[in-house]
Amino acid sequence: MHILVLGAAGMVGRKLTERLLRDGRLGNNDITRMTLQDVVAPAKPANIGFPVETVTCDFAVPGAAEKLVADRPDVIFHLAAIVSGEAELDFDKGYRINLDGTRMLLDAIRVIGGGYKPRVVFTSSIAVFGAPFPDAIGDEFFHTPLLSYGTQKAIGELLLADYSRRGFMDGIGIRLPTICVRPGLPNKAASGFFSNILREPLAGKEAILPVSEDVRHWHASPRSAVGFLIHAATMDTATAGARRNLTMPGLSATVGEQLAALKRVAGDKVAARVKREPDAFIMGIVDGWPRNFDAKRAVKLGFTTAEKTFDDIIRIHIEDELGGKFVA
Amino acid sequence: MHILVLGAAGMVGRKLTERLLRDGRLGNNDITRMTLQDVVAPAKPANIGFPVETVTCDFAVPGAAEKLVADRPDVIFHLAAIVSGEAELDFDKGYRINLDGTRMLLDAIRVIGGGYKPRVVFTSSIAVFGAPFPDAIGDEFFHTPLLSYGTQKAIGELLLADYSRRGFMDGIGIRLPTICVRPGLPNKAASGFFSNILREPLAGKEAILPVSEDVRHWHASPRSAVGFLIHAATMDTATAGARRNLTMPGLSATVGEQLAALKRVAGDKVAARVKREPDAFIMGIVDGWPRNFDAKRAVKLGFTTAEKTFDDIIRIHIEDELGGKFVA
Incomplete structure (x- = not known):
């Protein structure tokens, strides 16, 4: 093939x-x-x-x-x-x-x-x-x-x-x-921050959160x-x-829920590396985005996710990208 | 302008x-x-x-x-x-x-x-x-x-x-x-028969009905x-x-309802000019077509139809295309 x-x-x-x-x-x-x-x-x-x-x-x-x-x-x-x-x-x-x-x-x-x-x-x-x-x-x-x-x-x-x-x-x-946690460097996608706020703190770096914590995404x-x-x-x-x-199936979570998962998996010190800097351009784009789906058909046709919770998403990142370790 | x-x-x-x-x-x-x-x-x-x-x-x-x-x-x-x-x-x-x-x-x-x-x-x-x-x-x-x-x-x-x-x-x-009654000559649209079965009999000519009478359309x-x-x-x-x-708003009607309206407006003799000749190619195309809509939004935005019933559709054709007369 x-x-x-x-x-x-x-x-x-x-x-x-x-x-x-x-x-x-x-x-x-x-x-x-x-x-x-x-x-x-x-x-x-x-x-x-x-x-x-x-x-x-x-x-x-x-x-x-x-x-x-x-x-x-x-x-x-x-x-x-x-x-x-x-x-x-x-x-x-x-x-x-x-x-x-x-x-x-x-x-x-x-x-x-x-x-x-x-x-x-x-x-x-x-x-x-x-x-x-x-x-x-x-x-x-x-x-x-x-x-x-x-x-x-x-x-x-x-x-x-x-x-x-x-x-x-x-x-x-x-x-x-939206793929989360996206590894590597940020690209030009407006959705980049959903990953930045997890990936960068786990690597010991600060990250910018440009939207409010009640923003829900998929x-x-x-x-x-x-x-x-x-x-x-x-x-x-x-x-x-x-x-x-x-x-495709996925997980619906607010930014607040993402950060709570980060705290649970990696601790308060890691989560404290996220800085709030609201950005009107990003907020304007994200406002029009979907927040939650009922992806029945894909599930029926055999598509399955690797994660059940947002904590799993963070653990998968630590396993697959960080060799099992993060900067506490 | x-x-x-x-x-x-x-x-x-x-x-x-x-x-x-x-x-x-x-x-x-x-x-x-x-x-x-x-x-x-x-x-x-x-x-x-x-x-x-x-x-x-x-x-x-x-x-x-x-x-x-x-x-x-x-x-x-x-x-x-x-x-x-x-x-x-x-x-x-x-x-x-x-x-x-x-x-x-x-x-x-x-x-x-x-x-x-x-x-x-x-x-x-x-x-x-x-x-x-x-x-x-x-x-x-x-x-x-x-x-x-x-x-x-x-x-x-x-x-x-x-x-x-x-x-x-x-x-x-x-x-x-679908525009009905479409005046003039048939074109290559597969939907042509919805008009042919009204226009041709009203002009004294035979028309072919290639689908069954329970086919519903808009x-x-x-x-x-x-x-x-x-x-x-x-x-x-x-x-x-x-x-x-x-x-756009419209009227949902079966072919049978179209023909019943033709009988009411123009009489049995006109309606008898429709000949049944089932055509598998046309039926295959029409099978996948919409039958009925709830066009709320267009109505709310001010779009209105000129007809309330299928009888009106036939009368509009007779008024606008046939100078008020048809071949009885």
């Missing part, structure tokens, strides 16, 4: 790649080849028992997608995207990558024809939804994004479903919760996100019918 | 143009200029007290939209589209016109800048919804189109909302019910459709907030 990962150098892409390389298989199939693409060079893994190619390119320039799918990968993980804050600040770039890039990829798959019908796993986002919301957003709630990023993801979902319906590919779109660990992607790549898509895009 | 109509030679475009020319005004504003565009030459109206230009072009070729909006029309009615059946049969054409064309239009408006912010009225479709449905589809039901046409319209809605949110234009998208008269368009062009869009796309 040949697997192509677009956006392999991003946080989720790296985590997914590590897992696939470690497993050496996807579902019941041995992996025989992997292609890792990103606009910044993906890390070239060593000592793998099958060929792993890295491709550094902008996948949204004309012709790039054709090259990437020319060897007919069996499974394509499409994780490449301009994140929410950047897509809002740079209108053209967001539409070029998130809309045109996605469409060029799907069209490159389509025109191959001759029975080629890869599984395509697309990471959408809960940003397809826009306030006002019900208490918990159900599986049939409509898409009224309040950001260009969410608009572009919602369009990607529609294309994925139509191209799948027409038999050009076998797509599944998954709306990931979270899943990186471990859960990788699990969702693997399940989306291996599930029986017939069970999804024509409705190919799914809200 | 300068008004641009894209798709002016289509059925709804012609009806809208007739109404605007007759009124000589839109809301509180005198019309001072009109531009009528279509891929087939729009009729050139005579004896109008202001300049009316006709433009025959494919609006979806690069550069065409820029020319159409260069003189900064105040109101743009975007009715141009490849219909459902044709967009399903010709994948490339449907996406080129319905998606790329719409996006090029919105981008042409966007790049003018300098405070230019026209009212853009976009005709979307109930084909953005896909079965299975609740008994009546509410205003917050999600979009899972089962046709490429519906996919393209749903994408148009998302773009319209995002471009409006960002201040490039002031858009309103309206999901028209209808509005051409007179209502024009009323919706005028209201969308003149309403206070602040009342719609960020949710710029609306399901």
Whole structure:
């Protein structure tokens, strides 16, 4: 089985790649080849028992997608995207990558024809939804994004479903919760602080909280996100019918609940490293974001989280990223 | 006020143009200029007290939209589209016109800048919804189109909302019910028979009914459709907030109820001109279509229908299209 990962150098892409390389298989199939693409060079893994190619390119320039799918990968993980804050600040770039890039990829798959019908796993986002919301957003709630990023993801979902319906590919779109705790350096996502306020204190550093503690949001660990992607790549898509895009399960928590979990898991001294500095721009964006979901359908279709509580989310970070230790 | 109509030679475009020319005004504003565009030459109206230009072009070729909006029309009615059946049969054409064309239009408006912010009225479709449905589809039901046409319209809605949110234009998208009774010759829309079974018998001709009488669908008269368009062009869009796309009110009726209304209004002999010839292709398409809506939000925002019953729909056709007479 040949697997192509677009956006392999991003946080989720790296985590997914590590897992696939470690497993050496996807579902019941041995992996025989992997292609890792990103606009910044993906890390070239060593000592793998099958060929792993890295491709550094902008996948949204004309012709790039054709090259990437020319060897007919069996499974394509499409994780490449301009994140929410950047897509809002740079209108053209967001539409070029998130809309045109996605469409060029799907069209490159389509025109191959001759029975080629890869599984395509697309990471959408809960940003397809826009306030006002019900208490918990159900599986049939409509898409009224309040950001260009969410608009572009919602369009990607529609294309994925139509191209799948027409038999050009076998797509599944998954709306990931905000990934928490996001490891590494902050990116331009407006949601970054949800992780900063946990990751930085655990590393002995101060973190800025730009919103109030009653802000509620929807979270899943990186471990859960990788699990969702693997399940989306291996599930029986017939069970999804024509409705190919799914809200993933997650945990709804307020910032106050996040910080309480941090105190319980790591102590008061760690939690005291969070500084309150309200930021009107961030608050304005976050105001329109979803807070809670009832992701019945994904659960029914076999998607499961790795965590039951926010304490688990923090423990997973300490286990997976910090070698079991934090700066007390 | 300068008004641009894209798709002016289509059925709804012609009806809208007739109404605007007759009124000589839109809301509180005198019309001072009109531009009528279509891929087939729009009729050139005579004896109008202001300049009316006709433009025959494919609006979806690069550069065409820029020319159409260069003189900064105040109101743009975007009715141009490849219909459902044709967009399903010709994948490339449907996406080129319905998606790329719409996006090029919105981008042409966007790049003018300098405070230019026209009212853009976009005709979307109930084909953005896909079965299975609740008994009546509410205003917050999600979009899972089962046709490429519906996919393209749903994408148009998302773009319209995002471009409006960002201040490039002031858009309103309206999901028209199936227009009934559609005058003139049949087009390639799979929904054509809903009108054929009324229009043809009233003209003394036989008509084919390709589905069973229990097929339920959602209808509005051409007179209502024009009323919706005028209201969308003149309403206070602040009342719609960020949710710029609306399901229009209509009448839910089965084919059996349509034929019963035809009998009541025109008699048994007229109704007997309908011949049953089941067509699996049409039935397959229609199976996934919406049957009934609860269009609360549009009603609250001032959209009203011209008819209360299906008998009214038939009478409106006889009044507006047949000079008050039919072939008994």
